[in-house]
Structure formats: C-alpha cells, structure tokens
Amino acid sequence: METKAISLGRTLAVPFVQELVKKPLTSVPPRYVHPVQVPLIISLDSCSPQVPVIDMQRLLSEDFMDTELQKLDQACREWGFFQLINHEMSSRLVGKVKLQTExxxxxxxxxxxxxGQQEGDVEGYGNMHVLSEDQKLHWRDRLYFTTSxxxxxxxxxxxxxPPSFRETLEAYSTGLINVAAIILRIIGxxxxxxxxYYCQNEGNQ
Structure with missing residues (x-):
C-alpha cells in the first residue's frame, strides 16, 4: 500500500513548558495567563443525570443484550458518549501506558x-494549534501522533x-481498535x- 502523507493541522513553534520551568521564573509568562472566567457550576445533587455506563459483556450476552442495547441506544441519542466497562482492556496495560508516557x-x-513537531504539522512532541504569535498558550507539552x-x-x-514504549502503545492501540470495532458493529x-458497510470499514481501521 502506498503511504499518503496526511496533515492534521498546523502549529507554530513555541517554547517547551518543561524547559521553562527549569528557569528561575518569578511569575507565569504572560502568554500563559488566561483571562479570568466564570467557573462552570455543576450540580452534584441526587437529581443530576449520570453519565451512561454500558457493560460490554452484557452487550455480548444473549441474556442481557436487549436491555443493554436499549441503554446504548439511549446513550447515543441523548448523550453522544458513554462510559464502557468490562471491555477486557487490561488494567495492567493501561497502567503501563501511563507509566511509560510519564x-x-x-x-x-x-x-x-x-x-519534535516538524514545520506545518501538529504530530510530535510540543504544543498544538498555535496559529499566532500572540495566542494564549496552555501550560503543557504533549506527545501526539497517529498510530492507526x-x-x-x-x-x-x-x-x-523507545522499543518498550512502542510495543506498549502498539498493544494499547490494537486493543482500542478491537473494542471500537465491536461497539461500532453493535451500533450498526x-x-x-x-x-x-461496517465489516468493510473494520478492515480499514
């Protein structure tokens, strides 16, 4: 298969936050100071709606599939997202991803x-979507790239x-693709x- 270059956007180069914090700063650099905003108040009382929780094993069970499908349908229609549990993604693997990223x-x-990010590309180590020299910045660095x-x-x-990091991310990416393929097939x-339609697209993930 011929590799085609894709662009997920562009960004200007800015100082790495991890390097900035090594300097004896007495205040936060102006570009990282954001205007004071009114905080979003979220009610946590008993009447507040809860994020839908979907059990993947129930979706795959003949005994509970119909009930869980109704919950999934409602979550998609009313929320647009949901929390997925019992998806068989190893908690040990998720922990390795977090540790090796750190x-x-x-x-x-x-x-x-x-x-590091190359000119005109957002993938790599750095910041994202910095489009002007006076744009307010987030106090963070990030590592962003396409895996699939x-x-x-x-x-x-x-x-x-690094080989260990790459192998862990490979396993994590594969696991996420498998979970996503199952959920998309069920939704389909x-x-x-x-x-x-969706079987053909599973092969293109």
Whole structure:
C-alpha cells in the first residue's frame, strides 16, 4: 500500500513548558495567563443525570443484550458518549501506558526533541494549534501522533520510539481498535445497517 502523507493541522513553534520551568521564573509568562472566567457550576445533587455506563459483556450476552442495547441506544441519542466497562482492556496495560508516557516526558530534552513537531504539522512532541504569535498558550507539552492505520504513521515518530514504549502503545492501540470495532458493529446492527458497510470499514481501521 502506498503511504499518503496526511496533515492534521498546523502549529507554530513555541517554547517547551518543561524547559521553562527549569528557569528561575518569578511569575507565569504572560502568554500563559488566561483571562479570568466564570467557573462552570455543576450540580452534584441526587437529581443530576449520570453519565451512561454500558457493560460490554452484557452487550455480548444473549441474556442481557436487549436491555443493554436499549441503554446504548439511549446513550447515543441523548448523550453522544458513554462510559464502557468490562471491555477486557487490561488494567495492567493501561497502567503501563501511563507509566511509560510519564517516563518519556522525563527524558532529556535532546532525546525528546528527536520527536519534535516538524514545520506545518501538529504530530510530535510540543504544543498544538498555535496559529499566532500572540495566542494564549496552555501550560503543557504533549506527545501526539497517529498510530492507526499503521501506514499513516510518521516515519520519524512512532517507529522510532523507545522499543518498550512502542510495543506498549502498539498493544494499547490494537486493543482500542478491537473494542471500537465491536461497539461500532453493535451500533450498526442496532441501526439495521447493512453488515457489509461496517465489516468493510473494520478492515480499514
């Protein structure tokens, strides 16, 4: 398959926050100071609606499928999102992703800069969607890249990550794709979509 370059946006280069905090700052740099906003007040009383929780094992069970499908349908129609439980994604694997991501951000700058964003691209280590020199910035650095489909991975990013980190992310990405494929297939059937449509698209994830 021929690899086609894709762009997920552009961004201007800005200082790394992890480098800024090493300096003896007496105040937050002006570009990171955001106007005071009225905080969003969220009621937590007993009448507040709860985020829908969908049990994947019940969705796959003949005994509970109908009830769980109704909950899934309602969540999609009324909320647009839901929390998925019992999805068989290993908590140990999720913990490894978190730990190894933290370890990546502790690497020396000369190591992390190997994965820096290239001009006109948001993928890599840095910030995102900085479009002007006076734009307010978020007090963070981030590592962002495409993992799937594999042929769209940038050669200087994912393939060159430390082996252990890359293998963990590979397993995590594969797990997420499998879970997403199952949920999309169930949603498709619930919408009475033609099997050929979502089966074909599963192969293109």
């Amino acid at each position: 370890e990546f951000f502790k690497l020396p700058m000369e190591e992390k800069s190997k994965y 489909p594999p042929h769209l991975r940038k050669p200087h990013l994912f393939p060159n990550l 059937k619930n919408l009475r979509m033609d099997d050929r």
